[in-house]
Structure formats: structure tokens, C-alpha cells
Amino acid sequence: MRSFLMILVSGSFFMGCSLVQEVKPWEKETLAKPIMQFGGLHSEVTKFESHVYFSKEASRGGSGVAGGGCGCN
Amino acid sequence: MFKKIIYSLLFSSVALFALESGESISKEVQEQLKLKADKVYVIDFFASWCKSCKKELPLVLNLYTDKIVEVIGVNVDKKKEDGEKLVKDLNLSFPIVYDTDKKLVETFDPLGFPAIYYVKDGKVLHVIFGAVKNIDEVIKEDIKSIK
Numbered sequence: 001m002r003s004f005l006m007i008l009v010s011g012s013f014f015m016g017c018s019l020v021q022e023v024k025p026w027e028k029e030t031l032a033k034p035i036m037q038f039g040g041l042h043s044e045v046t047k048f049e050s051h052v053y054f055s056k057e058a059s060r061g062g063s064g065v066a067g068g069g070c071g072c073n
Numbered sequence: 074m075f076k077k078i079i080y081s082l083l084f085s086s087v088a089l090f091a092l093e094s095g096e097s098i099s100k101e102v103q104e105q106l107k108l109k110a111d112k113v114y115v116i117d118f119f120a121s122w123c124k125s126c127k128k129e130l131p132l133v134l135n136l137y138t139d140k141i142v143e144v145i146g147v148n149v150d151k152k153k154e155d156g157e158k159l160v161k162d163l164n165l166s167f168p169i170v171y172d173t174d175k176k177l178v179e180t181f182d183p184l185g186f187p188a189i190y191y192v193k194d195g196k197v198l199h200v201i202f203g204a205v206k207n208i209d210e211v212i213k214e215d216i217k218s219i220k
Contacts, residue, residue, distance in 0.1 A: 024178075026149045026178045
């Protein structure tokens with residue numbers, strides 16, 4: 001009886017995980033928008049990070065994201 | 074009893090698999106895409122928001138205009154106008170199917186975008202997912218090996 005309950009509880013836990021719907025490659029229209037990049041469009045976070053990078057590495061660039069979050073390789 | 078419960082829990086969350094090489098597509102889909110027998114088709118799924126698609130489509134168009142392969146584009150934009158604008162901007166002359174209700178793309182269920190399927194006689198021969206450099210050369214080579 002105890003093992004049955006254990007199976008039932010763990011089973012329902014994993015069933016709950018399956019409720020999270022996967023975003024399919026053709027549904028990534030919103031994710032592909034520039035605003036969806038980490039730090040947003042013109043956020044201070046991005047500016048600050050690039051400033052720190054430039055100060056430490058004495059180089060800049062290469063921080064852009066190629067592609068549009070469309071599930072590409 | 075326990076076995077039944079365990080099996081039902083395991084298989085209740087199994088997702089549908091994507092259409093792969095060697096699998097057949099339904100008559101209904103073939104009719105929707107207007108596929109003819111004995112011809113190799115490149116079915117290219119694309120969207121206006123997909124940057125890689127925009128890079129690849131002109132190269133695929135060249136293959137179509139040079140009559141190397143038959144191409145059918147499937148646009149999966151939510152709004153048909155977005156797809157039509159892209160088609161107009163890139164001067165895509167091959168047949169385009171606007172899959173606004175997502176029925177076609179859900180049938181093929183590609184794992185990446187852009188997605189290219191080689192289809193002959195209702196059978197998927199090969200699949201390419203995601204951005205590929207020099208896609209035109211890749212398709213040429215694939216067509217040679219298929220023919």
C-alpha cells in the first residue's frame with residue numbers, strides 16, 4: 001500500500017512536469033524580437049557590461065546575437 | 074495492477090515525433106501542397122521573423138529559377154500579411170502556401186527553423202533543420218544523390 005502511494009505521488013509529480021508546454025520552433029516569433037534579448041534593447045545593463053568588457057579586454061564587438069531565436073543551429 | 078499504472082504514467086506524456094526521412098505524408102497534405110508524382114520537391118518552411126530564413130530563401134529561389142528543383146514555400150507567420158510582405162520583398166516566385174492555422178507545420182513538426190524537406194511521391198527523403206551555410210550548394214548535392 002505504501003509503495004503504491006509512493007508510485008502514485010511520484011507519478012503525478014512527473015505528470016505535472018509534462019503540463020509545461022514546449023515552445024515549438026515556429027512559435028518563436030515573439031522570442032525572436034530584439035527586445036527579448038537579455039538586457040533589452042537599450043538597457044543600462046548591456047551598456048555597463050560592454051563598458052566593463054572594453055575596459056578589461058581592450059576590445060569590443062562580438063556581443064551581438066546572430067539569428068533570431070528561431071531554433072536555428 | 075502496478076504495471077498498468079506505471080505504463081500509463083510513462084506513456085501519457087510521450088510527445089509526438091517529428092516527420093523524419095523515410096516517412097510518408099498524408100494524401101490530404103500532398104493535395105494541399107499540390108505535389109505531383111515522380112518529382113522531387115523541396116518544401117521550405119519559413120517565417121518573416123526568422124533571420125536565417127531570409128538569408129536562405131534567395132539561394133533557394135535561385136535553384137527554382139534555374140530549374141534545378143521544384144520548390145514549395147510554406148510560410149508560418151501568424152499574420153498572412155507579414156508572409157506576403159516577405160515574399161514580395163524577396164521576389165519569391167515559387168509557389169507559397171500560407172499556413173496561418175499551423176496545420177501543415179504541426180504535421181511536419183520540424184525540430185528547428187528554417188526547415189527543409191525533400192519529398193518525392195509523398196515520401197520524405199531527407200530533412201535539413203536550422204541555418205546552413207551555402208544551402209544552395211547543399212541542396213544541389215542532395216538532389217544529385219537523390220536522382
